[in-house]
Amino acid sequence: MAETCDFKLAKDIAGLCDKPQVSGLKNTGWLINYDEIDFDSLTQTGNIVSQLALRSGRAYRVHVPGKTPFTGTQTAMVAGTYRNKFNKTASIVVLDSGPDVSSKVIDQLANGRFVFIFENKYKGADDKNTFEIYGLEQGLTASEITNDKYSEDTDGGWAVTLIEENAPKSGIFFFSETVAATRAAIQSLETGSVQAGE
Amino acid sequence: MQDYAEIMSNLKEMRSRFDSGFSTSDRAYIERLYSNLLSKKVRRSGCSDCYRDAYLEIYSHLKKTGNMPKKPNYVLKAGIVIHPKGTNKFYANANIPDEVAEAHLAEFPKAIDDFLSYPADYALRVEARKNGEAPTPQDIEGLAAAYQKADEDRKQAFESVNKLTEELNATKAELEETKAALADAQTKLEAAGSEGDGGSDDGALAIEIETLKADLETANAEKEALKKELEELKAAAPKKKPAAKAAE
Numbered sequence: 001m002a003e004t005c006d007f008k009l010a011k012d013i014a015g016l017c018d019k020p021q022v023s024g025l026k027n028t029g030w031l032i033n034y035d036e037i038d039f040d041s042l043t044q045t046g047n048i049v050s051q052l053a054l055r056s057g058r059a060y061r062v063h064v065p066g067k068t069p070f071t072g073t074q075t076a077m078v079a080g081t082y083r084n085k086f087n088k089t090a091s092i093v094v095l096d097s098g099p100d101v102s103s104k105v106i107d108q109l110a111n112g113r114f115v116f117i118f119e120n121k122y123k124g125a126d127d128k129n130t131f132e133i134y135g136l137e138q139g140l141t142a143s144e145i146t147n148d149k150y151s152e153d154t155d156g157g158w159a160v161t162l163i164e165e166n167a168p169k170s171g172i173f174f175f176s177e178t179v180a181a182t183r184a185a186i187q188s189l190e191t192g193s194v195q196a197g198e
Numbered sequence: 199m200q201d202y203a204e205i206m207s208n209l210k211e212m213r214s215r216f217d218s219g220f221s222t223s224d225r226a227y228i229e230r231l232y233s234n235l236l237s238k239k240v241r242r243s244g245c246s247d248c249y250r251d252a253y254l255e256i257y258s259h260l261k262k263t264g265n266m267p268k269k270p271n272y273v274l275k276a277g278i279v280i281h282p283k284g285t286n287k288f289y290a291n292a293n294i295p296d297e298v299a300e301a302h303l304a305e306f307p308k309a310i311d312d313f314l315s316y317p318a319d320y321a322l323r324v325e326a327r328k329n330g331e332a333p334t335p336q337d338i339e340g341l342a343a344a345y346q347k348a349d350e351d352r353k354q355a356f357e358s359v360n361k362l363t364e365e366l367n368a369t370k371a372e373l374e375e376t377k378a379a380l381a382d383a384q385t386k387l388e389a390a391g392s393e394g395d396g397g398s399d400d401g402a403l404a405i406e407i408e409t410l411k412a413d414l415e416t417a418n419a420e421k422e423a424l425k426k427e428l429e430e431l432k433a434a435a436p437k438k439k440p441a442a443k444a445a446e
Contacts, residue, residue, distance in 0.1 A: 038275060038277075040311070041275070041278075041311055041312060051277070051278065051312075052277050053275040053276060053277040053278045053312065054275060054276040054277050055275070057276075058239070058276055059276075059277075061241070176279060177281060180288070181279055181281055181288060184279045184281075184288040184290055185277055185278070185279045185290070186277075187290065188274070188276055188277050188278065188279055188290035188291050189276050189277040190239055191233075191237050191238060191239055191276060191290070191291050192239070192276045192291075193275065193276050193314055
């Protein structure tokens with residue numbers, strides 16, 4: 001039987017007095033090739049992903065230094081005919097250049113599809129806001145990549161903007177039991193599908 | 199993959215470049231070892247001594263264990279973390295021990311999909327674990343390893359028996375030689391003993407001694423006779439000597 005979605009508020013709207021909202025992200029995020037995610041074993045309840053595994057490959061660490069890393073990363077609603085959706089934008093700077101960066105990073109970002117996990121400074125009441133995921137539904141693709149040789153922001157490195165368009169959910173978060181367990185899972189994603197003794 | 203001795207040798211050779219900085223090939227080697235041995239990736243950002251830290255970690259790990267890590271039976275998919283209830287331990291990738299994996303599978307049989315690799319007989323192992331038995335290796339790799347070990351043990355035992363047999367034969371030969379030498383020595387000793395009983399040299403010597411003794415006695419008797427004769431001659435000598443002296 002077909003389900004009818006009725007969009008109704010389910011929670012009071014107010015900030016937390018003892019844990020006020022904090023803007024910004026931490027300096028490290030992780031990029032994953034969309035096609036390497038094992039969607040069959042993905043465990044998601046509502047907007048929380050508790051298990052995210054890879055079929056192959058690994059997650060790649062993205063470290064951006066500075067006070068405001070990943071500036072420009074945001075979620076914005078886009079009006080739809082029957083249902084409104086969200087565009088999620090991830091802004092990354094690559095403070096390096098050269099043939100290796102071009103072939104292994106930039107050319108791939110320009111043409112591939114990705115998922116980006118990042119860490120919010122604001123953990124939320126129950127820590128579930130700590131890790132957020134962009135691109136899990138539609139995948140992130142590059143919308144702009146520039147290498148301004150005289151850029152004062154990137155010092156001649158690369159500025160990359162990835163966007164997930166028309167994602168049904170406004171936010172998807174990664175939380176597995178505890179923050180520590182979630183960090184262990186991210187560490188495992190970063191290690192990738194490596195067998196000891198290979 | 200290289201063996202333990204080869205890796206340790208390479209790491210020792212790389213030690214000379216520890217302070218000055220590792221080469222590109224050194225770094226690639228460290229990355230590979232770090233990944234294969236410790237299932238970790240070298241962090242290239244946020245630390246100034248990432249490769250030195252990884253080098254030290256690999257070296258101390260190998261030195262501590264003294265051998266290459268055994269290939270794990272169970273490997274989790276990247277991103278899967280097993281957290282046994284009531285513990286503060288997280289298991290991920292290839293660092294999950296058999297007992298933890300099998301206990302987890304006993305509780306969640308469908309979680310086998312979370313494993314990237316597992317033994318072909320995992321169901322039997324899980325069942326054995328449920329019954330509190332230590333599972334025996336039934337898979338091909340396990341059997342091959344067990345066979346190889348048994349074969350090596352057999353070869354070693356065979357070599358030991360051969361060596362002992364050779365040693366025994368050598369000892370027997372030595373014993374025979376010693377026996378022969380002893381018999382020879384005994385024969386010679388007996389021959390020497392029989393010669394010593396009626397020795398003609400000793401007899402001749404004794405006769406000679408007796409002869410000499412007799413000669414000595416005769417000489418002594420002659421000496422006494424001469425002494426007596428000398429005294430008689432002294433007594434019979436003329437008493438004119440004082441007058442002659444005065445005349446001089």
